[in-house]
Amino acid sequence: xxxxxxxFLVFFIVVTTLFFTIPNxxxxxxxxxxxxxxxxxxxxEYILILAFTIVVDYxxxxxxxxxxxxxxxxxxxIMSLVANIGVLAVFxxxxxxxxxxxxxxxxxxxxxxxxxxxxxxxIGLSFHTFQAMSYTIEVYRGNQKSERHFGxxxxxxxxxxxxxxxxxxxxxxxxxxxHEEKHFxxxxxxxxxxxxxWGIFKKVVIADRLAMMVDYIYKDPYPWHGLPILxxxxxxxxxxxxxxxxxSDIAVGTARVMGYKLMENxxxxxxxxxxxxxxxxxxxxxxxxxxxxLFTPVVINKRAWGSWGVVFALLVTFSISGLxxxxxxxxxxxxxxxxxxVSYEFLTKKxxxxxxxxxxxxxxxxxxxxxxxxxxxxxxxxxxSTSVHQAVYMLKNxxxxxxxxxxxxxxxxxxxxxxxxxxxLPFWQFAGSLMxxxxxxxxxxxxxxxxxxxxxxFPVYLRWAAFxxxxxxxxxxxxxxxxxxIYFQF
Amino acid sequence: xxxxxxxxxLNLIFRDILxxxxxxxxxxxxxxxxxxxxSLTHIQLVVAIEKKFKIKFTAAEIQGWKNVGEMCDTLQNKxxxxx
Amino acid sequence: xxxxxxxxxTLQIIWFTILGSILIWLxxxxxxxxxxxxxxxxxxxxxxxxxxxxxxxxxxxxxxVGEVGIDAPEIxxxxxxxxxxxxxxxxxxxxxxxxxxxxxxxxxxxxYVVMVESYLSFEKIQAVNSLDRYLxxxxxxxxxxxxxxxxxxxxxxxxxxxxxxxxxxxxxYYKNAAVGLKRLxxxxxxxDSLMGYTPAYKTLDxxxxxxxxxxxxxxxxxxxxxxxxxxxxxxxxxxxxxxxxLILPPVLNKVIKQVTDLGPLRNTLTKIAQQxxxxxxxxxxxxxxxxxxxxxxxxHLNATGSAFFSKQxxxxxxxxxxxxxxxxxxxxxxxxxxxx
Numbered sequence: 001x002x003x004x005x006x007x008f009l010v011f012f013i014v015v016t017t018l019f020f021t022i023p024n025x026x027x028x029x030x031x032x033x034x035x036x037x038x039x040x041x042x043x044x045e046y047i048l049i050l051a052f053t054i055v056v057d058y059x060x061x062x063x064x065x066x067x068x069x070x071x072x073x074x075x076x077x078i079m080s081l082v083a084n085i086g087v088l089a090v091f092x093x094x095x096x097x098x099x100x101x102x103x104x105x106x107x108x109x110x111x112x113x114x115x116x117x118x119x120x121x122x123i124g125l126s127f128h129t130f131q132a133m134s135y136t137i138e139v140y141r142g143n144q145k146s147e148r149h150f151g152x153x154x155x156x157x158x159x160x161x162x163x164x165x166x167x168x169x170x171x172x173x174x175x176x177x178x179h180e181e182k183h184f185x186x187x188x189x190x191x192x193x194x195x196x197x198w199g200i201f202k203k204v205v206i207a208d209r210l211a212m213m214v215d216y217i218y219k220d221p222y223p224w225h226g227l228p229i230l231x232x233x234x235x236x237x238x239x240x241x242x243x244x245x246x247x248s249d250i251a252v253g254t255a256r257v258m259g260y261k262l263m264e265n266x267x268x269x270x271x272x273x274x275x276x277x278x279x280x281x282x283x284x285x286x287x288x289x290x291x292x293x294l295f296t297p298v299v300i301n302k303r304a305w306g307s308w309g310v311v312f313a314l315l316v317t318f319s320i321s322g323l324x325x326x327x328x329x330x331x332x333x334x335x336x337x338x339x340x341x342v343s344y345e346f347l348t349k350k351x352x353x354x355x356x357x358x359x360x361x362x363x364x365x366x367x368x369x370x371x372x373x374x375x376x377x378x379x380x381x382x383x384x385s386t387s388v389h390q391a392v393y394m395l396k397n398x399x400x401x402x403x404x405x406x407x408x409x410x411x412x413x414x415x416x417x418x419x420x421x422x423x424x425l426p427f428w429q430f431a432g433s434l435m436x437x438x439x440x441x442x443x444x445x446x447x448x449x450x451x452x453x454x455x456x457x458f459p460v461y462l463r464w465a466a467f468x469x470x471x472x473x474x475x476x477x478x479x480x481x482x483x484x485x486i487y488f489q490f
Numbered sequence: 491x492x493x494x495x496x497x498x499x500l501n502l503i504f505r506d507i508l509x510x511x512x513x514x515x516x517x518x519x520x521x522x523x524x525x526x527x528x529s530l531t532h533i534q535l536v537v538a539i540e541k542k543f544k545i546k547f548t549a550a551e552i553q554g555w556k557n558v559g560e561m562c563d564t565l566q567n568k569x570x571x572x573x
Numbered sequence: 574x575x576x577x578x579x580x581x582x583t584l585q586i587i588w589f590t591i592l593g594s595i596l597i598w599l600x601x602x603x604x605x606x607x608x609x610x611x612x613x614x615x616x617x618x619x620x621x622x623x624x625x626x627x628x629x630x631x632x633x634x635x636x637x638v639g640e641v642g643i644d645a646p647e648i649x650x651x652x653x654x655x656x657x658x659x660x661x662x663x664x665x666x667x668x669x670x671x672x673x674x675x676x677x678x679x680x681x682x683x684x685y686v687v688m689v690e691s692y693l694s695f696e697k698i699q700a701v702n703s704l705d706r707y708l709x710x711x712x713x714x715x716x717x718x719x720x721x722x723x724x725x726x727x728x729x730x731x732x733x734x735x736x737x738x739x740x741x742x743x744x745x746y747y748k749n750a751a752v753g754l755k756r757l758x759x760x761x762x763x764x765d766s767l768m769g770y771t772p773a774y775k776t777l778d779x780x781x782x783x784x785x786x787x788x789x790x791x792x793x794x795x796x797x798x799x800x801x802x803x804x805x806x807x808x809x810x811x812x813x814x815x816x817x818x819l820i821l822p823p824v825l826n827k828v829i830k831q832v833t834d835l836g837p838l839r840n841t842l843t844k845i846a847q848q849x850x851x852x853x854x855x856x857x858x859x860x861x862x863x864x865x866x867x868x869x870x871x872x873h874l875n876a877t878g879s880a881f882f883s884k885q886x887x888x889x890x891x892x893x894x895x896x897x898x899x900x901x902x903x904x905x906x907x908x909x910x911x912x913x
Contacts, residue, residue, distance in 0.1 A: 310533060
């Protein structure tokens, strides 16, 4: 079920109402049943894959905890990790790996007879697999007691607000919440609903409207040069931010209405002054996962190499996290570019600190933010492109003029009397969609920190008016033709 | 070695690695309290501590620390092993 | 939480929901009214019929083929009747059936209904085209029934689930609301001198022939249920005292022949004409069909071609209009090929 669908609205109201009307001891089964229903809306048979990894990890957790000796604990941990990563590898990376085998075989003069799979990737596989792995790893590290209640453990993996696109939670945060009795609170209700509405607005109005222009260029970038490419690249940054943070807002809000607190996934990422900071503000749940479970063990293991050990660990971590996003070289390159940037920042930290003292504070700060944003946009060219070739083309043509020497040309050439368009849209739609970006900045400024508290002191009718305007905007300006969340395919 | 001495030595190491003369560690200091202390500099701190005290930590020990106090305790145990 | 606070919050939620629903309902209604007053493009045509604004002597229904091919002013001047070209782009019989029914229900002056058909006319369609044009009229039985038959789930939700219709509504709907609002504010009069006709000042794509080579062959789809409904509509119009004229306009025959065979279409229309006693004019073999300068693609006439064809059509209409009427089934003409 998609979050931005009418069906989900009904689902959410029904489940939440039932949640608070039935006695506490039945609530976990209600949530589990609802989560199964939610998941099976896509492809029912894939619930079997989920069931498989849940059973494996449930028993692995118990076995790891009760095992005597490090070696036995390690054995069960590895069994669990292999099962999880194995499922991920088969469904997500099999064809990609097979592609590389074909390429290598061709170089050597052989044909590759290994068949390709045509299975569709199960929804949210990358997310809940990682959440399940964090459980077994934390049990292994002794930070978490194994969960004996099979139903609650299953709920931990399948909790519907975060099942499909995160945030990727930790057992220390979630498991105990499922054991607690949650009481209805107006605070939670209002906060949750506000997050949901704002998330829907970001996704359905901002992200999907920007997507219309971005997709128009990316679906075939080769006829374009100059400004349209530049705009597509910049707009994509805001599209993916609104898409994914909007989704996370809906997830957090949905859980909060019932009283569950999920972790935040975003923290004003475009305020980052360097790429290292960026990854503490963007998709926080994923990068803290990679930090705790991949980067830290590797960097500890290689600490004898000094700074180069850190660089090695960074490149490994970022390449794999890039690959997590999808089975394509573009995603790996995306990761590598970020790994290189963070490595560069790490190696030159003292040098850059000296520079920062030389320049006036406000200039250095703003320049850093701008440079960080531009770099992120460039890496997103790889993220969004379907092939490395396409990404390189876009990079090369960011500042080139077209065949007529024009840089600012945004329309379709006058072919057979078609009216000229601006990145596929009529002028007013184009201009209006661009206006959404300053609106986004303004709204985020309004919603941050103290401003939110001030907003709460406004008279009721003003606050209600603001909500009515947002709801009407969603209804009128929203794009509703089943556009999935970008991170859905992961 | 006494705990206070350990804390002082750590303070010197932190000031050096994190490039900040104003650092003043206490047992309850965590990474959230110091801006420069992140997962990248953390390993540099660990390496510097290992070098200074001529000991080696295990991965489990490094990952288990929640604050400076626990680092001190582990250090102390390693320096004066219980008989 | 104190009981008072709980009561306060519960009341707040109830009031918020009630006020919000009323507000959205008002906005929805206002937009709907504004859309109905638009005279822009296709929505304007739908509005004219659904608003009972037009009642011409000759009414033309069809898709874009008719919209660009029937020069209404030309026909009006030759036949001396009021004419309106109500052909709607992208819309075929199955969908505009509701509009015909609506027209039939109120029209008093209309004597002749011309239906312009093409090889897509009798295909069973399962998706409504451009729902935006019709969203303001979902409570109208005639319109709703014809659209419901195509996409029952969507249409039911749009009509009966509160505010659901905001979901399929696109910028076309809102643009028309803006146009309609402007018209309302300025009390504008209808200024369409072309009577619904949209001349296409374009010429053929020079790549047409090479493009056609890559087009796969297809069979003209003739769905018997659609044909059955078609016949019913004709008979209904005839019961109201109107004469129905079926038209197959000129097409670029040499090109069309490479991808399909129009034979089944001609046969179907011939049979329908025979069965209902209506007139069928088949222009798809006429001399116009060989003139590439009169088309802008293989099925659509350009402005020059349309003027040509419309004159021929008007002359044919004159023969019907001047012929003595016996008892309605008089003109059991089969295909009358116009070779001029």
